[in-house]
Amino acid sequence: xxxxxxxxxxxxxxxxxxxxxxxxxxxxxxxxxxxxxxxxxxxxxxxxxxxxxxxxxxxxxxxxxxxxxxxxxxxxxxxxxxxxxxxxxxxxxxxxxxxxxxxxxxxxxxxxxxxxxxxxxxxxxxxxxxxxxxxxxxxxxxxxxxxxxxxxxxxxxxxxxxxxxxxxxxxxxxxxxxxxxxxxxxxxxxxxxxxxxxxxxxxxxxxxxxxxxxxxxxxxxxxxxxxxxxxxxxxxxxxxxxxxxxxxxxxxxxxxxxxxxxxxxxxxxxxxxxxxxxxxxxxxxxxxxxxxxxxxxxxxxxxxxxxxxxxxxxxxxxxxxxxxxxxxxxxxxxxxxxxx
Amino acid sequence: xxxxxxxxxxxxxxxxxxxxxxxxxxxxxxxxxxxxxxxxxxxxxxxxxxxxxxxxxxxxxxxxxxxxxxxxxxxxxxxxxxxxxxxxxxxxxxxxxxxxxxxxxxxxxxxxxxxxxxxxxxxxxxxxxxxxxxxxxxxxxxxxxxxxxxxxxxxxxxxxxxxxxxxxxxxxxxxxxxxxxxxxxxxxxxxxxxxxxxxxxxxxxxxxxxxxxxxxxxxxxxxxxxxxxxxxxxxxxxxxxxxxxxxxxxxxxxxxxxxxxxxxxxxxxxxxxxxxxxxxxxxxxxxxxxxxxxxxxxxxxxxxxxxxxxxxxxxxxxxxxxxxxxxxxxxxxxxxxxxxxxxxxxxxxxxxxxxxxxx
Ligand SMILES: Cc1ncc(C[n+]2csc(CCOP(=O)(O)OP(=O)(O)O)c2C)c(N)n1
Ligand SMILES: [Mg+2]
Numbered sequence: 001x002x003x004x005x006x007x008x009x010x011x012x013x014x015x016x017x018x019x020x021x022x023x024x025x026x027x028x029x030x031x032x033x034x035x036x037x038x039x040x041x042x043x044x045x046x047x048x049x050x051x052x053x054x055x056x057x058x059x060x061x062x063x064x065x066x067x068x069x070x071x072x073x074x075x076x077x078x079x080x081x082x083x084x085x086x087x088x089x090x091x092x093x094x095x096x097x098x099x100x101x102x103x104x105x106x107x108x109x110x111x112x113x114x115x116x117x118x119x120x121x122x123x124x125x126x127x128x129x130x131x132x133x134x135x136x137x138x139x140x141x142x143x144x145x146x147x148x149x150x151x152x153x154x155x156x157x158x159x160x161x162x163x164x165x166x167x168x169x170x171x172x173x174x175x176x177x178x179x180x181x182x183x184x185x186x187x188x189x190x191x192x193x194x195x196x197x198x199x200x201x202x203x204x205x206x207x208x209x210x211x212x213x214x215x216x217x218x219x220x221x222x223x224x225x226x227x228x229x230x231x232x233x234x235x236x237x238x239x240x241x242x243x244x245x246x247x248x249x250x251x252x253x254x255x256x257x258x259x260x261x262x263x264x265x266x267x268x269x270x271x272x273x274x275x276x277x278x279x280x281x282x283x284x285x286x287x288x289x290x291x292x293x294x295x296x297x298x299x300x301x302x303x304x305x306x307x308x309x310x311x312x313x314x315x316x317x318x319x320x321x322x323x324x325x326x327x328x329x330x331x332x333x334x335x336x337x338x339x340x
Numbered sequence: 341x342x343x344x345x346x347x348x349x350x351x352x353x354x355x356x357x358x359x360x361x362x363x364x365x366x367x368x369x370x371x372x373x374x375x376x377x378x379x380x381x382x383x384x385x386x387x388x389x390x391x392x393x394x395x396x397x398x399x400x401x402x403x404x405x406x407x408x409x410x411x412x413x414x415x416x417x418x419x420x421x422x423x424x425x426x427x428x429x430x431x432x433x434x435x436x437x438x439x440x441x442x443x444x445x446x447x448x449x450x451x452x453x454x455x456x457x458x459x460x461x462x463x464x465x466x467x468x469x470x471x472x473x474x475x476x477x478x479x480x481x482x483x484x485x486x487x488x489x490x491x492x493x494x495x496x497x498x499x500x501x502x503x504x505x506x507x508x509x510x511x512x513x514x515x516x517x518x519x520x521x522x523x524x525x526x527x528x529x530x531x532x533x534x535x536x537x538x539x540x541x542x543x544x545x546x547x548x549x550x551x552x553x554x555x556x557x558x559x560x561x562x563x564x565x566x567x568x569x570x571x572x573x574x575x576x577x578x579x580x581x582x583x584x585x586x587x588x589x590x591x592x593x594x595x596x597x598x599x600x601x602x603x604x605x606x607x608x609x610x611x612x613x614x615x616x617x618x619x620x621x622x623x624x625x626x627x628x629x630x631x632x633x634x635x636x637x638x639x640x641x642x643x644x645x646x647x648x649x650x651x652x653x654x655x656x657x658x659x660x661x662x663x664x665x666x667x668x669x670x671x672x673x674x675x676x677x678x679x680x681x682x683x684x685x686x687x688x689x690x691x692x693x694x695x696x697x698x699x
Contacts (some may be wrong), residue, residue, distance in 0.1 A: 054497060054498035054676070055496075055497065055498035055499045055500060055674060056499055056503075104674075107498075107674050107675035107676055108675070109675075111675075115673065115674060115675035115678070116500070116501070116671075116673045116674055116675065116678070117500055117501065117674055118498065118499075118500045118674030120500065120502070120503075121500065121501070121502075121674075133502070134459075134499075134500075134501070134502035134503055135459070135460065135462075135463065135502055136432045136460075137432070137463070138502075166431070166432045167432060169431035169432055169433040169436070170432055170433060170463070171433070171435055171436070171463075197431075197432055198403070198404055198408070198411070199404055199407065199408035200403070200404060200407075200408070200429055200431075204429060205429075205431040205432070206431065270408075271407065271408065327675060327676070327677045328673070328675045328677065328678055330677065330678070330681060332673070332675075332678060333668060333670060333673065333678050333681055333682065334668060334669065334670045337669065337670050337671070
């Protein structure tokens with residue numbers, strides 16, 4: 001490592017200490033959200049296979065701890081978020097209704113964006129969720145724009161921009177970080193390094209490992225790295241990042257994580273071994289939180305079962321809602337091309 | 341006007357192949373003396389393979405083109421055949437690898453770059469327009485740019501707004517670029533070989549929805565020249581002009597119209613730029629009616645251009661206004677019913693032809 005690298009960029013907290021800091025109710029809240037995200041996506045995957053959902057379906061399964069730990073420090077509405085086409089978790093964490101999100105996947109009139117966007121394009125004005133974006137790297141300057149706007153309007157808000165490791169080589173990433181550093185914007189940029197961009201292993205696409213640590217100094221921004229499969233690390237990293245950003249200093253974050261599913265539902269996954277996937281599955285972020293809750297005595301086995309049944313029920317209701325909703329009216333075809 | 345000696349499309353799969361399974365790679369499947377069965381995706385791959393054998397300055401670069409064999413398997417087998425020096429996986433960095441290709445083309449190489457889809461070429465728009473398209477002219481002919489940019493164009497299945505652009509009219513707008521958009525394996529192979537032997541930047545627009553289309557074609561070498569249209573169906577009542585996937589929608593519409601006694605002639609220009617307007621005029625002299633079908637938008641689309649040229653060159657031949665069936669003027673919606681109405685599908689083509697025939 002070069003001298004420019006901040007040595008303390010790793011956030012590796014003691015899980016028990018963090019658990020106590022988070023507290024029972026708050027941790028249970030995050031646990032529920034992660035369960036909901038997982039169930040929502042597993043059911044969406046089945047619905048896709050049953051041809052109820054079409055196009056691309058990119059699942060966040062395995063990465064839930066990253067967004068969950070960060071969102072816990074945000075107030076959606078004041079703080080803005082933006083992400084890639086892998087946007088279901090961020091939509092749910094923004095507080096959007098699973099009914100409207102599932103209906104969007106089904107392309108129904110009651111969908112989050114009226115059936116016009118589909119899986120890659122969840123949005124919410126009220127929650128300042130600036131969306132799911134289809135073009136790799138396209139959302140990064142948009143996130144910086146939200147930070148610029150927060151500072152301009154003096155709201156005290158920050159923005160969190162999520163991107164994949166595969167987007168780091170795009171020009172927009174570098175242009176964005178330079179602006180954030182140059183103008184001292186309250187921007188948090190989170191690279192979700194799930195180790196692959198489609199079938200390309202990260203080391204075949206990005207010239208350095210430890211991307212946040214090595215690149216942040218070049219843009220005059222702070223760096224944070226953490227284990228993205230660990231909710232406690234994610235929560236601490238989020239806490240630190242938000243504190244820095246609230247003081248108008250940008251932060252570049254790298255979450256080392258993993259996606260358990262293919263790039264999208266149609267990916268055969270020949271570029272990685274079954275063993276590798278199994279090794280990471282053993283580190284399942286949701287299972288680990290459950291274990292920790294049980295250890296703390298904040299959850300019993302029975303209560304865990306009840307929690308899981310509750311999300312199954314919630315998602316079943318969302319599927320039912322989507323199924324029963326009507327298709328968009330044909331008059332919607334050319335509506336909203338321009339502002340009304 | 342030459343008609344390729346390889347109709348009809350989709351021969352029966354008498355050979356040992358599982359029906360419905362895509363056939364990939366550059367090795368055609370022998371079907372008889374000097375004949376082979378190829379899918380459109382294989383036709384492009386075979387052209388690349390043959391030309392890479394012939395010309396060592398050709399390299400292929402793009403996202404997932406090497407180890408993954410291409411996101412749509414168009415480059416399948418090329419890494420094994422030519423190695424990592426010539427078949428290169430790039431990071432997701434379209435503006436970067438396009439500019440790199442311009443530099444390589446200026447210094448003796450003949451790059452082939454793949455856009456995983458032409459939607460992502462918009463990230464590289466600056467390099468395509470400001471550099472590739474103008475370099476030859478602004479250097480007084482000193483630096484021609486022998487560059488092939490290829491990938492699927494137009495709407496994929498239900499992939500909504502940001503993944504459904506059709507860019508043929510957009511790139512045809514700029515002098516200096518050649519725009520090719522084949523509809524059949526025969527044409528795709530011959531046009532790709534031509535592209536790899538000339539010295540201008542070529543936008544080679546493929547279409548995901550016809551990659552699996554199969555055809556029996558010659559094993560012997562042939563080229564399809566730029567600027568020469570092909571008549572994909574003969575008819576006397578109305579000319580339909582279309583490229584790429586739209587040709588197949590046009591043919592489908594023509595079959596249905598034939599049942600109602602309207603015989604359409606389907607003209608496939610194959611290259612949007614240069615455009616074989618002569619072939620279109622020739623057909624219109626017979627039918628006196630013309631409908632243009634395209635995946636581009638109406639404003640400034642191919643139909644707008646062809647209608648204008650027909651007015652200039654064949655004003656007295658037209659018995660009806662030139663019809664245009666385009667993608668409706670909205671970003672692609674995700675919902676199935678809205679997507680269906682957005683695309684220039686047969687039901688809309690049939691209505692336009694009937695209007696042109698006053699039926
Ligand atoms: C500009 C652009 N180029 C290519 C693509 C096709 N594409 C979609 S996702 C993807 C891989 C991105 O990987 P990464 O950024 O690591 O995100 P992940 O999918 O792993 O979450 C590619 C190449 C695209 N959507 N946009
Ligand atoms: Mg990735």
